[in-house]
Amino acid sequence: MSARKSKKPNSRRVGTVADEAGTVAERPNGKSFLRRYGVAIGTVTGLALAAIPIWPTFHSAYLAEDANRAAQNAELSIVRVDVTSTVELTEETRSPSNTDEVTGTGKFNAAAAKIILHNKGEQAELVKEVRVAVSKARRPEGCHGAGGAITSVRYDFVLPGDIDRRTFPLQLPPKKIDFEVAGQANDRLAVTIGEEYMGEAGWPWLISASVELVTTDNRTLKTDEFTLMDFDAVDRVIGVVNRGLRQGANPAECVQRNIGVLEEAIEAPGDHSKSIDTLLARLKEMGFTRDSAPGTSSADAPNSVPPVPPGTGKWVAQLGSYPESAVTEGQLNDVVATLEQKVGARISRLRSSDYGSLNPGYWFVFYDGEDFKDGHEALAFCSNRGMSDENLCVGRYVSRSQSDSKLICRPADPQGSPSCVRP
Known part of the structure; x- marks a missing residue:
């Protein structure tokens, strides 16, 4: 059966057309949608028929006619599912008291199931629905509690908020699309799946699923099962766990239970996002496994106390300072939210007057999610995120000692500079 071509090829397409490098241009209305990756990456040279005896002639004629008919029809199939890719989606920060109120936006690298398709026939084939x-x-526990803001990502398929009360397998509402695969060509369709809202605690959901594609002649093509976890969640988890270690507030048993959830996801049928392996490896570097956990330092004050313990110091990436007398709490919250969207990690703040190494009277905004051994490592964190100007980021040593105030590492400072290394 020949597939129908859309009269207006781009009028109903759900998705974006990406170049071969994977660049994705978002639809003007800003809504989530499925995505096309690249263009035709290969062609079929045609059917090669073996030599046929001249007698009987009607038999060879029928064979040629059947082969010609098969070549002219569409014949779409799924080659495989690639879960190593990510898609850049819009992330919105929302007020916890009113989830309809968007307080900030940014970009988020979501895990994607990239379905690789092959059309063996000469005619184009249309996919009209995705299920x-x-x-x-799998939802890990929020070991460090919920944060003061809620974020939502515009996934193609969103899990319901009451999913804990649902039975599995769970069919999500299907999406009508108009996705055309050219004749004798390969194409790729990326699908993202995620939760409706994410708290600041950072631990991501791990979603095992399969996809069905329905063609215009009502054929159903089904993928193997796969498991997705968003890549950007890795830094967020490490950030909150690191902060808990420094504040003595890490519920180690909770983190260990979550490691068990991650390991269970790896054992699920089919391929899984490599971000799961990355997160497990980084937690192991910190001393966390399913059966063990590192020691934590004792906190001598509630969670509102800045994360640098009294009497000690550490290198951080300073991302700004704002006079306490000139900035409101709301303005400071907006600054922090914007920075978190930019760097993809949790940003901290403290009052500089509490620390001898800092100039008093300011709100000091910084990132300390990693144990930087010197100021150069703090600068590397910033440069890896496009902030290599000293007006945007410097390495700063934060301590109670006024003698440490000279430890300000700038991008122009050479390796081993006295400003970047504490004796």
């Missing part, structure tokens, strides 16, 4: 069946949604 997602979730076999398991």
